[in-house]
Amino acid sequence: MHNSLGGQEQPPNPLTSSSTYRKLERTYRYWVDKSVPHIWSRWLVLLVLIGLYGIRIYFVKGFYIITYAMGIYTLNLLLGFLTPQIDPDMEGPTLPSKGNEEFRPFVRRLPEFKFWYNCTKAVLIGTTTTLFPIFDIPVFWPILLLYWLVLLFITMRRQIRHMIKYRYIPFSTGKKRYTGSGSKRPAK
Numbered sequence: 001m002h003n004s005l006g007g008q009e010q011p012p013n014p015l016t017s018s019s020t021y022r023k024l025e026r027t028y029r030y031w032v033d034k035s036v037p038h039i040w041s042r043w044l045v046l047l048v049l050i051g052l053y054g055i056r057i058y059f060v061k062g063f064y065i066i067t068y069a070m071g072i073y074t075l076n077l078l079l080g081f082l083t084p085q086i087d088p089d090m091e092g093p094t095l096p097s098k099g100n101e102e103f104r105p106f107v108r109r110l111p112e113f114k115f116w117y118n119c120t121k122a123v124l125i126g127t128t129t130t131l132f133p134i135f136d137i138p139v140f141w142p143i144l145l146l147y148w149l150v151l152l153f154i155t156m157r158r159q160i161r162h163m164i165k166y167r168y169i170p171f172s173t174g175k176k177r178y179t180g181s182g183s184k185r186p187a188k
Contacts, residue, residue: 032117036042040118049123056130063130064141070126071148075155077118080110083158106168 035042057067085107110118129135163169 033178036113039112042120046116046120046123049120049127053127053130054125056127060136061128062136062138064134064144065137065140066126066129068139068144068148070122073117073122073152075148075152077110077115077122079159081108081112081115082108082163084166084168084170096166106170108170 053067055061
């Protein structure tokens with residue numbers, strides 16, 4: 001490989017080599033994919049990361065604007081998690097509203113794994129930004145907290161009204177099991 005500046009050959013940089021990048025990306029993807037079935041473990045790791053972030057913010061006594069931005073982003077993700085993929089307000093009621101209608105499962109706009117993944121990325125990026133003092137913008141944190149709580153209250157109230165209006169519950173406990181050893185089946 002010739003360099004245009006001196007015509008001398010330079011060895012490839014292993015950190016910028018595309019094969020090294022692909023190998024790191026493949027390894028990262030492998031571990032992320034391996035974590036998919038471990039729902040409780042993933043969420044426990046996220047809670048630990050949030051706790052560590054909170055401890056860091058408490059001891060540093062700063063970076064409240066970063067925490068506020070993370071809170072707004074997480075609230076946006078939560079709304080996507082609680083909202084159906086097909087919004088009945090925009091496309092008409094597609095969820096069953098009567099007992100005799102066909103059952104349609106609740107499909108989220110933001111699946112659980114992507115919700116967890118994006119929250120984890122947000123916490124890791126937020127923690128990384130607390131290492132740089134340029135992001136420590138002085139603000140009066142109680143106002144940010146109050147404003148975030150007002151946003152949370154207003155958006156959750158609207159979302160709950162939407163859920164009641166179109167009769168859907170974004171959570172399920174799994175498949176229903178019928179155990180009726182004493183009940184008789186109707187004769188044909």
